[in-house]
Amino acid sequence: MTEYIFNTNKGTLSGFPQEEDFPAHRANKRVSVMSSKEFKIISENYPHCDYLLSDVENIKHCRSDAFSDCILGTIKTPTFPYDENPQQTFGFYLGKDEIIFISDNQEINSIFLRLEKHTFGKSSLVKFFLGVLEYLIRNDSIYLQNIEDELSKLEESLLSTIPQNFYEDILRYRKILSKLHAYYDQLTDLGQDMEENFSGILSPEECALWQVYTNRTERLHNHTERLIEYLLQIRELYQSQLAAQQNKVITFLTVVTTIFLPLTLIAGWYGMNFSNMLAFKWNYGYLAVIILSVIIIVAEIIYFKKKKML
Structure with a gap:
């Protein structure tokens, strides 16, 4: 002791x-x-x-x-x-x-x-x-500001690249903020109980000081709530960035498939080998098909670039 x-x-x-x-x-x-x-x-x-x-x-x-x-x-x-x-x-x-x-x-x-x-x-x-x-709680506002700065850096990194351990970071911050949210809520309740002075032990001056303390814990509580909302916004941004990345991949695969679709049609059409087909016995038929395929590919690439799909 x-x-x-x-x-x-x-x-x-x-x-x-x-x-x-x-x-x-x-x-x-x-x-x-x-x-x-x-x-x-x-x-x-x-x-x-x-x-x-x-x-x-x-x-x-x-x-x-x-x-x-x-x-x-x-x-x-x-x-x-x-x-x-x-x-x-x-x-x-x-x-x-x-x-x-x-x-x-x-x-x-x-x-x-x-x-x-x-x-x-x-x-x-x-x-x-x-x-x-x-x-x-003397330095708690500084700790909360440090967390907010880290969340801001995490948000900025999402605009350039998607972090590999994003969900692990989000889970870690959510646990920290959940504990702080409950802590400041409990301190606010404690301060309000002291401020109301049901027992009559405290003087009016002491009740006023407890009110100041309660106001401070409420501000910390509100700051923590804003950080929790900010964390949810960052998670939504991550999901939208992930969806945008997936859409880009799907769009690219669709464009590639569309480019080669006419070539597939030409290959299938001239793969039937009917004797009376156009240019079937022409000496330059093979070269003509190659030139036609190249023209089609170039035309499609120019079209998709104008539409900003490539």
Whole structure:
């Protein structure tokens, strides 16, 4: 277990050794990071924790439950292809004088190490928790823009050539965007629940800050929806390009067949070998058929080129 002190007057976060007594001061609030097993041991001291114990061992989504004396829930971030930071999966229990983060991998400590250098100003535990959630989405708009740039390059490549692994790329982007879409939807619901303040724990100022957070997650959610629609448009473009390529092949084969159709007729006609056929015994008959065939082929090629079919 790792513990921190959050000073609401200064808005600063700092760690302190567990062997020392927690500095008793009205402005000092306890921030703890512990595993699910450690939380189970002390869970009897925290009301309504049964709702949280059933989720922290296998966290699958973001959610929150508000009560008259606490707010609890779970957070699970998706993995970004451009982000080297680890995936964050943790539960939280927000009380009046302390907040507990339950994480078996303890990765959330990496966030607190960065937040120790940040000053929140005159604050509260609710604002601190909001700051943690805002930190999780601080670069998400950049990640979404990177995905949009890659999709734009994929669209441009379709105009010149058809990629061999197109469907694999589309499937990969669809999985990423589907996860992000669900993630921002869950964060928006969480923010709206906090903003509505059914439990009455939050102050009007804190509700307003949660509204700002909700608006930000809604913008990310809308951006993700636009990218999903863009992905569908690119797939439709691929299908139209593929159909156009197939039509070109079919058109070419049709033109070639049409060019040689008269020659097939001539070969079949003069292959009957009737003795009274025209030019059958003429010394220049074979040469005349060759010249006629060449003239027909050249005439057809000129015609198809004018019609832009070749």
